[in-house]
Amino acid sequence: MLGNGVVGILAECSNKWERRVPLTPSHCARLLLGGKDRTGVSRIIVQPSTKRIHHDALYEDVGCEISEDLSECGLIVGIKQPKLEMILPDRAFAFFSHTHKAQKENMPLLDKVLAERASLYDYELIIGDHGKRLLAFGNYAGRAGLIDFLSGLGQRYLNLGYSTPFLSLGTSYMYPSLAAAKAAVISVGEEIATQGLPLGICPLVFVFTGSGNVSAGAQEIFKLLPHTFVDPSELPELFETVKCQLFQLIHILAAVHLS
Template identity: 30%
Template sequence: MKIGIIREGKNPPDKRAPFSPDQLKTLRDSYGSALSFLVESSPDRCFSDEEYQNSGIEVTQDISQADILFGVKEVPVDRLIAGKTYFFFSHTIKKQFYNKKLLRAILDKNIRLIDYEVLKDEEGERVVAFGRWAGIVGAYNAFWTYGKKTALYDIKRASECRDLAELKLELKKVQLPPIKIVVTGAGRVGKGIKEILEVLSIPEVETHEFLHLYFEEPVYTVLSSSDYNRRKVDGGYDREEFYSHPEKYESHFLKFAEAGEMLIAGAYWNPDAPRLFRVEDINSPDFALSVIADVTCDMGGSIPTTLRTSTILDPVYDVDRENGAEIPAFGSQTSISVMAIDNLPCELPRESSVEFGRQLEQWVIPALLEENASILEKATIARDGDLTLEFMYLMDFVYAEDGN
């Protein structure tokens, strides 16, 4: 079996890689003739072509000899190779309109698409993700944004830090007034966010304390879905019902937006679930949030002030409270500053890639050598020109007229 590592084709290019040179060398040595590897040459990858070559891995301009192709982000339609098996984050399972053409091309080209996002263990937990790193960098960027907005301190960009150790050292420069910080998300992303908050020694408080008490130091609270969602008919909450029928619920988040000054959003969002607030709400004098770090970065998702994704080169834009329109970053004292980078782990690409590669080594490589491995079958979105049974719900979406 020949495995290829593709060159990332999105613009700006993603620097991450599914495997480091050392990991490919270890896999080759461990599996012998059962596996061989090719790496498509890239000037942008965090590991250089030379590093792969020095590990004994072939680097090529033509990746078409490989049977199975691993990438990170979506593959441009014109670079898809017909009939191949691909692993990457397709961002299609929530019917993301901007990737409709990608999914259609995958079907037209008889590609087998296995999406990292739906690789799960027997308990239904994701096994391959960059979530921790998105949380770490997203939270760091929240405090970078706050420093720029208030001019209270100045720290490097995460992408300017050599590694996680330097990033954490940089946080020692942060000087915060007694602000209240709202955090959503308790999974990998949430754990990454908390990692940064712990470096800053910011204490966590219960939600009722957050809402009703004054503190002489900065504090944060982590919200679960039950804290800000209520059943429409009677104001109740049932966890199982909320996750299976989120459309029956409405948001009760505003009280947290009125108490907190910063929101770091890391919770998974179902398109049928209520948004945290309405864009009209931000014009209320009681709406206190001034910095929103949308780590989830779902366009049209839970955060209505996420008007577009931002980039590592241009990480923040402001939203005018009066009309909800985008204005230049830090262009107004009263506007809301939004950080919505959609490839946050790319700011620490080497370390995040190594951790991701470890997960692939543990879960995916052994499964590739099994016949019809369940974990891969369940994560297959498309094969032989058709959507698989689990993802048939995408049929109307992918073949709908292009009006989004």
């Protein structure tokens, strides 16, 4: 089956939010247009999915076949780990398996791959001539991650008794585009700028480590909010300043109450 020119695209099943695809309809069109002699691909079979970001009809429009059955495929590609029953014998698979560090929850998947004598191409382990990963998280991971974090932060603070502008922010999958998500974050930032944040949660400190793609994407979203970048050495002084402001506020409230 290996190298037979038939490629399969898995319907993602690792979590209910997963809408990504390993190959877009435009990718498929280029592979099929080149023909087997040029690209090595003669057919592409796509498992149907009602939650995938690209609808099934878009794949059909470029010549792909829609079918649950991928048994004719020599190469089967996905984003995340598939169900164990999708590991077919003597096929090649490509996805993020999360197994090379012996992650306990995915050991049954690795056992299944070995038992079926399948070939596994783990995206995380594909490197270039200089040992650098060719496939890795990009800026979008950081963008989505920080949006989801801010949304969760609003829920967390509400649970602690604080209402914040973060409550109006949805999680990243709820927005149809990056522009729409950024507009929502900007709106939160405008509310913070005009109304501020509860003093009890200030100073609100975000720490960014590293300078890779994910950190850069996260900082891109963060910069849409009112902020000041400070050196780590300035943090103790920053907290002392807010502590003094809180003491002054309590003192004023006490004076008003006594009067």
